[in-house]
Amino acid sequence: MSWSGAYATARDAAKPLPADVTPVVAATGRVLAAAVRCERPVPAFDNAAMDGYVIAGDGPWTIRGRILAGEPAGGAVLAPGTALEIATGAPVPAGAGAVLPYEDCRVEGGLVIGAAGTRRHIRRTGDALSPGVLIAPAGRTVTATVAAAALQAGAEHVLAYRAPAVTMLVTGDEVITDGAPGPGQVRDVFTGLVAAVTARAGGRFAGSRLLPDDPAALTAALETAGTDVIVVSGSSSSGAADHLHGLLTEANATWLVRGVACRPGHPQALAVLPDGRFVVSLPGNPYAGLVAALTLLEPLLGALAGRPAASLPLMTVAGSTRLMPGGVRIVPIGPDGELSAAGPVGLHAAAAAGMLAVLPDDWTDGSPAATLTVP
Ligand SMILES: Nc1nc2c(c(=O)[nH]1)N[C@H]1C(S)=C(S)[C@@H](COP(=O)(O)OP(=O)(O)OC[C@H]3O[C@@H](n4cnc5c(N)ncnc54)[C@H](O)[C@@H]3O)O[C@H]1N2
Numbered sequence: 001m002s003w004s005g006a007y008a009t010a011r012d013a014a015k016p017l018p019a020d021v022t023p024v025v026a027a028t029g030r031v032l033a034a035a036v037r038c039e040r041p042v043p044a045f046d047n048a049a050m051d052g053y054v055i056a057g058d059g060p061w062t063i064r065g066r067i068l069a070g071e072p073a074g075g076a077v078l079a080p081g082t083a084l085e086i087a088t089g090a091p092v093p094a095g096a097g098a099v100l101p102y103e104d105c106r107v108e109g110g111l112v113i114g115a116a117g118t119r120r121h122i123r124r125t126g127d128a129l130s131p132g133v134l135i136a137p138a139g140r141t142v143t144a145t146v147a148a149a150a151l152q153a154g155a156e157h158v159l160a161y162r163a164p165a166v167t168m169l170v171t172g173d174e175v176i177t178d179g180a181p182g183p184g185q186v187r188d189v190f191t192g193l194v195a196a197v198t199a200r201a202g203g204r205f206a207g208s209r210l211l212p213d214d215p216a217a218l219t220a221a222l223e224t225a226g227t228d229v230i231v232v233s234g235s236s237s238s239g240a241a242d243h244l245h246g247l248l249t250e251a252n253a254t255w256l257v258r259g260v261a262c263r264p265g266h267p268q269a270l271a272v273l274p275d276g277r278f279v280v281s282l283p284g285n286p287y288a289g290l291v292a293a294l295t296l297l298e299p300l301l302g303a304l305a306g307r308p309a310a311s312l313p314l315m316t317v318a319g320s321t322r323l324m325p326g327g328v329r330i331v332p333i334g335p336d337g338e339l340s341a342a343g344p345v346g347l348h349a350a351a352a353a354g355m356l357a358v359l360p361d362d363w364t365d366g367s368p369a370a371t372l373t374v375p
């Protein structure tokens, strides 16, 4: 399958998971299934926009007291010719005509002397937002700003799609998850990468398990992983210790993607089990596995999370590299689009560059290419 075909297949493989009503403070990263609208006016009461004196009628004004933010306005009416010292955000009493900022007046013998200008410096109820105004549309991801805007507007709860849960199965007798590798061993790179891609795509990382190259252990782990998506690193090829693809076929999984015309990462695959759980197969070579996570896992999770499809940003890429006839080569690129060579193993070039470019076989130096951002 072509790389763009694989990306689109993963993106189209799933519908959003069901939505539920949830406190907005707990919904960060989830996608709104319905628009959030303002539920109460902002500000909720008339209040001072400046520190100074709130006045009624014509001056000079006799100072009758002070009102600070957080104090209720009460039912008192400010009589003409009187003033209260007032703080920004404090409720303005009925009868008030304007707030005179300190810098526009002076005080002599208990009287405020000055003149109200054209600006009244009073924020009226609903000036900023009135009930029904759109806070965030359906399809928007709940960010900290969306959550803050919803809370400001009185929307404590939102309808949001459930976040897809992801289990990571790290396979390989040689893989260790802690400390320095002994002879023949290699340190796991995938748990953190997959957790980060999951979080970025709106998913929930449910944890990682290290498995030996044993078909029974892998079968049991696949059967018991109760998450929407299972990511398996390694075991994707056809070696004596690579069992995943055979087990998925035995389990009557449907193959959506099985091999992609790209370098690196060609053994990557996406399958769906008969009960609807998805399995993403990442090749064990670290840079190849990262490419696969961005090619298959990220768009799949975006679809499950309810994110609207978006096209990949294009960037002008410069430099020279070997291309892949009949497929794409995926290379790290820096902020100015300069490419660096990367083999299937080392992650250092992707780490230094920050982005990847997807170069088709007819790409030429200085022409644009689709980009992926590394987590
Ligand atoms: N006869 C063939 N052999 C291979 C082919 C092929 O087409 N024909 N494809 C090669 C390519 S390309 C890749 S990529 C790998 C994919 O291998 P697997 O997904 O089966 O992974 P392993 O064999 O278990 O490991 C490959 C390599 O990666 C290291 N590894 C594995 N897991 C991790 C981890 N969690 N963290 C760090 N490194 C890991 C592992 O030690 C191996 O060095 O197959 C080629 N072979």
Ligand code: MOO
Binding pocket: 262, 263, 264, 265, 266, 267, 268, 283, 285, 288, 289, 344, 345
């Ligand atoms: O997926 Mo393999 O890297 O193409 O090394």
